[in-house]
Amino acid sequence: MRLVVDKAPFSPWESVARYEREVVTPSFPGKVGAAATFVGTMRDFNEGDEVRGMTLEHYPGMTERELQRILDEAGGRWTLLDVLLHHRVGELSPQEPIVLVAVWSAHRKEAFEACRHIMEALKSRAPFWKKEQLDGGHHRWVEKNSDGY
Amino acid sequence: MRLVVDKAPFSPWESVARYEREVVTPSFPGKVGAAATFVGTMRDFNEGDEVRGMTLEHYPGMTERELQRILDEAGGRWTLLDVLLHHRVGELSPQEPIVLVAVWSAHRKEAFEACRHIMEALKSRAPFWKKEQLDGGHHRWVEKNSDGY
Amino acid sequence: MIGCSDAVRKPLFEGNSMTVKVKFFASLKEQMGCDGATVEIGEVATAADVWLQASGGKALPPNVLVAVNMEYTDQNQTVTNGDEVAFFPPVTGG
Amino acid sequence: MIGCSDAVRKPLFEGNSMTVKVKFFASLKEQMGCDGATVEIGEVATAADVWLQASGGKALPPNVLVAVNMEYTDQNQTVTNGDEVAFFPPVTGG
Numbered sequence: 001m002r003l004v005v006d007k008a009p010f011s012p013w014e015s016v017a018r019y020e021r022e023v024v025t026p027s028f029p030g031k032v033g034a035a036a037t038f039v040g041t042m043r044d045f046n047e048g049d050e051v052r053g054m055t056l057e058h059y060p061g062m063t064e065r066e067l068q069r070i071l072d073e074a075g076g077r078w079t080l081l082d083v084l085l086h087h088r089v090g091e092l093s094p095q096e097p098i099v100l101v102a103v104w105s106a107h108r109k110e111a112f113e114a115c116r117h118i119m120e121a122l123k124s125r126a127p128f129w130k131k132e133q134l135d136g137g138h139h140r141w142v143e144k145n146s147d148g149y
Numbered sequence: 150m151r152l153v154v155d156k157a158p159f160s161p162w163e164s165v166a167r168y169e170r171e172v173v174t175p176s177f178p179g180k181v182g183a184a185a186t187f188v189g190t191m192r193d194f195n196e197g198d199e200v201r202g203m204t205l206e207h208y209p210g211m212t213e214r215e216l217q218r219i220l221d222e223a224g225g226r227w228t229l230l231d232v233l234l235h236h237r238v239g240e241l242s243p244q245e246p247i248v249l250v251a252v253w254s255a256h257r258k259e260a261f262e263a264c265r266h267i268m269e270a271l272k273s274r275a276p277f278w279k280k281e282q283l284d285g286g287h288h289r290w291v292e293k294n295s296d297g298y
Numbered sequence: 299m300i301g302c303s304d305a306v307r308k309p310l311f312e313g314n315s316m317t318v319k320v321k322f323f324a325s326l327k328e329q330m331g332c333d334g335a336t337v338e339i340g341e342v343a344t345a346a347d348v349w350l351q352a353s354g355g356k357a358l359p360p361n362v363l364v365a366v367n368m369e370y371t372d373q374n375q376t377v378t379n380g381d382e383v384a385f386f387p388p389v390t391g392g
Numbered sequence: 393m394i395g396c397s398d399a400v401r402k403p404l405f406e407g408n409s410m411t412v413k414v415k416f417f418a419s420l421k422e423q424m425g426c427d428g429a430t431v432e433i434g435e436v437a438t439a440a441d442v443w444l445q446a447s448g449g450k451a452l453p454p455n456v457l458v459a460v461n462m463e464y465t466d467q468n469q470t471v472t473n474g475d476e477v478a479f480f481p482p483v484t485g486g
Contacts, residue, residue: 015211030193030243037186040486044179057418062462094179099486112265119486128485129418139212141419142484148258190392206324211368226332248392268392277391278324290325
């Protein structure tokens with residue numbers, strides 16, 4: 001299980017490939033049947049407005065605790081082999097990845113369900129806040145996340 | 150939209166990264182908010198037996214038609230930006246990827262739902278058949294896929 | 299192979315005949331002993347008739363799937379001269 | 393910032409007092425004018441009391457989330473000397 005909250009830009013598909021190759025496959029050789037992943041990326045539009053950039057604020061300490069709890073809950077509810085979760089904070093530009101969730105399991109049902117559940121739990125519970133930079137130096141806080149179901 | 154049915158081993162995360170970089174992002178700059186993927190990998194066990202290798206048979210022509218139909222149906226049901234589907238045929242060894250489904254959309258709900266739907270439709274409708282090589286030169290045809298929901 | 303090829307050369311129907319291409323896949327291919335054949339059959343025939351002709355009179359196993367011209371259908375579909383009729387077990391890809 | 397710091401230096405409660413650390417995040421931080429403060433408050437206090445003290449008597453906005461020692465809770469939870477009490481708007485990560 002790996003959980004990263006970091007300011008640096010990252011390449012989600014490279015992260016998944018590397019973690020799978022270096023950690024998941026060696027830990028469970030021949031046992032991995034399914035991997036489900038989700039990558040959330042910054043768009044250049046929201047609520048009808050062009051968005052120039054984004055600041056992602058978080059609550060250091062609580063964010064990691066809450067994410068860990070979400071992963072532990074998923075591990076208790078589904079039979080999983082491994083999970084990788086990576087979330088950006090700080091200053092982001094459009095097209096940059098914000099979040100990656102990758103779940104490995106023996107069978108597809110578990111990977112699909114756990115991956116989506118982790119994302120929805122993260123969206124509703126993990127203390128992150130998005131501030132959007134709009135045209136003309138304006139900014140606004142995103143007030144709530146869209147529905148995921 | 151890209152659909153590949155091929156004998157050659159492939160690296161799913163590299164395929165996703167390359168397709169996203171070369172096709173999806175340039176086609177929809179700043180519009181991609183979500184990517185959901187699934188990778189199915191060959192295990193070395195099934196139904197309590199060790200599996201040494203696998204032969205994936207298909208119905209050339211019909212397989213591609215049925216996969217195309219599944220993708221078209223998903224595109225009609227959800228608002229998607231792009232889909233990549235890659236399925237191995239021929240001789241496989243444990244730990245090799247069998248199938249990749251990657252779906253890009255503006256919002257996560259669509260990507261999650263379409264990705265899982267495409268996988269389940271593929272499992273129930275696309276004409277592929279797995280033959281497992283067991284110990285001592287025995288082989289057996291997989292009789293049916295496990296439930297995905 | 300030979301059993302399969304033998305069967306297809308004996309039209310069971312009188313009158314005008316047509317030709318359809320038959321395909322078997324996976325375990326069914328192994329059971330039939332061939333991957334398919336060209337069948338000559340009476341002008342009015344269903345997929346089930348084609349099966350009987352191609353299999354030399356064996357009963358169609360209950361879980362066998364049927365496709366005509368690469369589209370799923372059922373054994374009662376009528377076939378036309380030149381059609382490709384495929385029989386195969388439940389699919390197990392992914 | 394100054395308004396925030398002023399408020400925290402005036403205990404509203406009589407008797408024994410305790411000290412809690414207050415944190416504000418995101419839009420609430422901007423509205424409050426500071427990212428938090430150390431608050432001296434009467435010994436028996438809830439998160440809502442801490443809010444009142446730290447905000448200088450402002451009403452707690454209805455959608456504000458409350459965490460004590462980095463665990464979600466509600467405004468009625470009693471706080472203990474040394475606790476960290478955080479107030480923030482609905483989360484919008486992912």
